[in-house]
Amino acid sequence: MFAAEATEGIFQASGWFLENAWLVPAFPALSFLVILFFGKRFPKGGSEVGIAAVAMSFVFAVATGIQWISQVNSAGDDAAVDAVSSTWTWWVNGGIEFNIGTLVDGLAVVLIFVVTTVSLLVHVYSTDYVAGDSRYTHFFAFLSLFTAAMLFFVLSENTLQMIVGWELVGVCSFVLIGHWWEEKPNSDAALKAFLTNRVGDIGLLIGVAVLFFAADQTFSVLEINKMAISGEISHLALLVGACALTAAVISKSGQFFLHTWLPDAMAGPTPVSALIHAATMVVAGVYLIARLYGVFFEGFSIAGSSVNLLAIIGGLTTLVGASLAFVQRDIKKVLAYSTISQLGYMVLALGVGAWTAAIFHLFTHAFFKACLFLGSGSVSHAVHSFDMKSDMGGLRRWMPHTYKTFVIASVALAGIPPLAGFWSKDEILAGTGGWGLAGGTGGNGAYLVILIMGLATAALTAAYMTRCVYLTFFGEFRGHGTPHESGPRIIVPLWILAVLAIVAGWINLPKGFQLVPEGWTERFGHYVEPTADYFPSIAHAKPSWTLAVVSTLVALGGIAVAARYYFGRVRAESPMATEVGRGWTKRSRLASAGHTLLAKKYYLDHLYTGVIAGGVKGPIAKAAYKFNQEGIDKVVNAAGEKSVQAGHVVYDIIDQKVVDGIVNSSGVAPHLAGEEMRKMQTGKVQSYAGIVFVAAALLAIVFILVL
Amino acid sequence: MYVSQFGVLAAVLFAIGVYGILVRRNGILVLMSVELILNSVNINLVAFGALRDTIAGEVFALFVITVAAAEVGVGLAIVLLIYRNRRSVDLSEVDLMKG
Numbered sequence: 001m002f003a004a005e006a007t008e009g010i011f012q013a014s015g016w017f018l019e020n021a022w023l024v025p026a027f028p029a030l031s032f033l034v035i036l037f038f039g040k041r042f043p044k045g046g047s048e049v050g051i052a053a054v055a056m057s058f059v060f061a062v063a064t065g066i067q068w069i070s071q072v073n074s075a076g077d078d079a080a081v082d083a084v085s086s087t088w089t090w091w092v093n094g095g096i097e098f099n100i101g102t103l104v105d106g107l108a109v110v111l112i113f114v115v116t117t118v119s120l121l122v123h124v125y126s127t128d129y130v131a132g133d134s135r136y137t138h139f140f141a142f143l144s145l146f147t148a149a150m151l152f153f154v155l156s157e158n159t160l161q162m163i164v165g166w167e168l169v170g171v172c173s174f175v176l177i178g179h180w181w182e183e184k185p186n187s188d189a190a191l192k193a194f195l196t197n198r199v200g201d202i203g204l205l206i207g208v209a210v211l212f213f214a215a216d217q218t219f220s221v222l223e224i225n226k227m228a229i230s231g232e233i234s235h236l237a238l239l240v241g242a243c244a245l246t247a248a249v250i251s252k253s254g255q256f257f258l259h260t261w262l263p264d265a266m267a268g269p270t271p272v273s274a275l276i277h278a279a280t281m282v283v284a285g286v287y288l289i290a291r292l293y294g295v296f297f298e299g300f301s302i303a304g305s306s307v308n309l310l311a312i313i314g315g316l317t318t319l320v321g322a323s324l325a326f327v328q329r330d331i332k333k334v335l336a337y338s339t340i341s342q343l344g345y346m347v348l349a350l351g352v353g354a355w356t357a358a359i360f361h362l363f364t365h366a367f368f369k370a371c372l373f374l375g376s377g378s379v380s381h382a383v384h385s386f387d388m389k390s391d392m393g394g395l396r397r398w399m400p401h402t403y404k405t406f407v408i409a410s411v412a413l414a415g416i417p418p419l420a421g422f423w424s425k426d427e428i429l430a431g432t433g434g435w436g437l438a439g440g441t442g443g444n445g446a447y448l449v450i451l452i453m454g455l456a457t458a459a460l461t462a463a464y465m466t467r468c469v470y471l472t473f474f475g476e477f478r479g480h481g482t483p484h485e486s487g488p489r490i491i492v493p494l495w496i497l498a499v500l501a502i503v504a505g506w507i508n509l510p511k512g513f514q515l516v517p518e519g520w521t522e523r524f525g526h527y528v529e530p531t532a533d534y535f536p537s538i539a540h541a542k543p544s545w546t547l548a549v550v551s552t553l554v555a556l557g558g559i560a561v562a563a564r565y566y567f568g569r570v571r572a573e574s575p576m577a578t579e580v581g582r583g584w585t586k587r588s589r590l591a592s593a594g595h596t597l598l599a600k601k602y603y604l605d606h607l608y609t610g611v612i613a614g615g616v617k618g619p620i621a622k623a624a625y626k627f628n629q630e631g632i633d634k635v636v637n638a639a640g641e642k643s644v645q646a647g648h649v650v651y652d653i654i655d656q657k658v659v660d661g662i663v664n665s666s667g668v669a670p671h672l673a674g675e676e677m678r679k680m681q682t683g684k685v686q687s688y689a690g691i692v693f694v695a696a697a698l699l700a701i702v703f704i705l706v707l
Numbered sequence: 708m709y710v711s712q713f714g715v716l717a718a719v720l721f722a723i724g725v726y727g728i729l730v731r732r733n734g735i736l737v738l739m740s741v742e743l744i745l746n747s748v749n750i751n752l753v754a755f756g757a758l759r760d761t762i763a764g765e766v767f768a769l770f771v772i773t774v775a776a777a778e779v780g781v782g783l784a785i786v787l788l789i790y791r792n793r794r795s796v797d798l799s800e801v802d803l804m805k806g
Contacts, residue, residue, distance in 0.1 A: 683802030685737070689728050 025151035039137035101157035106528035111154035146172035158219035189267035200251025207244035225294035242299030253285030270377030314348025315453035322460035354431020364420035371497035391479035414462035423505035462558030510543030713754035720747035
């Protein structure tokens with residue numbers, strides 16, 4: 001079982017790495033400062049500092065993981081393993097201690113492993129991808145800061161600390177999306193991402209505040225979860241808190257109706273998209289739910305429902321994202337919508353109670369989606385464009401490595417066994433417990449609707465990835481010049497991620513399938529899913545052959561339809577005729593309307609900028625203007641006229657007669673007095689001296705008489 | 708020895724000084740009259756100091772003499788300049804500050 005046993009002797013005695021997990025974010029945080037202040041003095045512009053720091057973090061993260069595994073092993077099979085929490089007092093106010101610290105359990109270990117792995121590969125990749133950029137050093141400084149912030153966030157011991165990490169990653173995302181801010185669309189995209197996230201941040205603040213007061217004034221994640229599960233917090237408070245936190249998840253993790261910032265965020269450099277907007281930052285919301293699962297589980301009554309807020313949002317997001325991925329020309333936007341769709345899967349899984357499946361999907365998705373993004377970056381490096389229709393096609397001849405890794409990751413995303421995506425997606429689908437075939441967590445109701453949404457997305461995912469691969473790597477090359485394969489610093493990370501995209505799924509093979517010995521199954525769930533009292537007792541779905549076969553067939557069906565369409569018919573026509581449904585949209589009005597709806601992204605951007613934001617200057621503004629003109633203006637005008645009249649009266653009587661009279665008369669008196677006294681100013685010294693002597697004599701007389 | 712003798716001497720000098728300041732037209736004589744007044748004050752200071760058996764009177768008188776020297780220096784310079792401009796030191800003619 002992994003390297004655990006070999007190293008058990010060394011690590012078993014102490015949990016040093018578990019207790020000192022703060023070192024993991026400390027390395028990149030330090031490297032941020034070093035690069036920021038001294039980066040340009042290093043021969044490679046500071047990138048070597050960032051890589052070294054993240055490599056150290058990676059080593060520490062792996063060591064932490066190994067210690068955690070040995071801790072779980074030594075506890076025995078059914079014993080509860082408590083999370084390792086180390087805290088320091090940050091400040092004290094009114095008797096309440098505000099702590100800062102680390103909380104290490106299986107969930108945190110998975111996240112720090114994912115973050116450090118992807119971050120390390122992205123760092124290496126970036127040394128080639130952004131080479132020669134004018135803000136090369138700055139770029140690496142913020143990659144370091146992001147890594148530190150994300151690690152800080154996932155190791156948070158309390159919700160207050162989570163807010164700090166949450167905002168820090170948001171700021172890094174803003175800075176890195178706007179890395180090439182000289183072009184207006186890029187800085188607009190950065191602003192859009194930041195402002196959309198602010199909407200959800202309000203939810204986060206409210207949620208944290210509600211939970212703080214509901215949980216007897218504590219921010220501690222463990223305490224809040226324990227109290228939520230034991231029923232010490234009222235259901236209403238949990239529901240309000242969970243709803244507020246869901247708002248935060250919707251904005252951060254690009255869930256339906258606030259997902260629109262994520263495709264625009266592709267304006268940032270591709271390594272940033274891979275690291276922040278695919279593998280790590282956007283899963284912060286998913287992590288938030290998983291971390292405070294007691295609150296969500298009890299608040300939304302996940303056990304025993306057949307529908308709830310999280311599941312519905314996740315289900316809608318996954319469908320919306322997958323359908324929008326069809327009509328994109330920009331390869332990165334396809335991947336962005338795909339990310340939205342997969343994030344929807346994770347939220348959906350958490351919504352139906354398939355906690356382990358959600359985290360497992362987070363784990364596998366990070367690798368294959370990062371691989372896809374980095375692959376798209378490699379392609380754009382060659383053709384200097386992201387536009388699949390006008391500048392790509394046939395690239396498999398020139399870029400064999402990029403092609404192979406991209407296809408592997410695409411197949412993993414599509415969910416074809418035995419690649420990683422299949423195992424995690426199948427576990428999610430099983431977790432919904434629909435059709436009663438898996439005995440999931442949904443109690444009697446079972447999340448049947450959610451299962452159907454998930455299956456539909458599986459077909460769509462397979463189909464749009466086929467389209468994407470076809471447009472990029474097959475057909476005739478439509479761009480200019482001759483493309484070339486990228487260098488080793490791009491290819492090697494791609495292959496590492498592609499291998500992970502194949503094998504990452506094997507660490508949580510389902511139990512009932514008898515493919516491998518019992519001891520090798522569900523290792524991921526065994527080590528990651530908390531067993532202590534801060535985690536609700538959730539029912540586990542039984543894996544089902546039927547569902548596995550159905551979902552595989554659905555995915556293969558999606559690939560088959562798309563492949564038949566692209567590789568079969570369209571190739572016969574002109575290579576440019578690659579619009580999805582060009583044939584159908586001409587023939588069928590319904591299909592045409594559907595295509596328009598997708599091309600307009602369900603009119604969501606239109607809704608936000610046109611109706612909601614535009615409403616201020618549109619009809620609402622007109623109504624307000626009318627009200628302004630006819631209501632307020634009349635009052636204002638009347639008030640103005642009256643005040644003018646009153647002003648005249650005041651001017652004529654009070655100002656001209658009374659005030660001026662006083663002022664003038666007050667001038668007259670000194671004038672007259674001055675006329676008199678002027679005569680004393682003879683200019684002759686001796687008359688002055690005379691006055692002085694007379695005055696002195698008078699004073700002397702007064703002095704003598706009085707005293 | 709009676710203090711009153713010094714007091715009378717000082718009063719006489721003071722009166723002569725006041726008379727000189729108010730009546731004489733010559734600027735230099737006015738300045739000299741000012742000196743007379745100052746000296747009458749000095750006599751008073753020294754006499755009353757001796758009466759009270761303290762040297763504060765003499766010290767004060769020394770200061771007065773020092774300041775008077777400076778004052779007379781400035782005063783004579785002004786008178787000299789007036790003379791250069793007007794070929795006269797008649798103070799009744801110097802009335803440019805008449806209001």
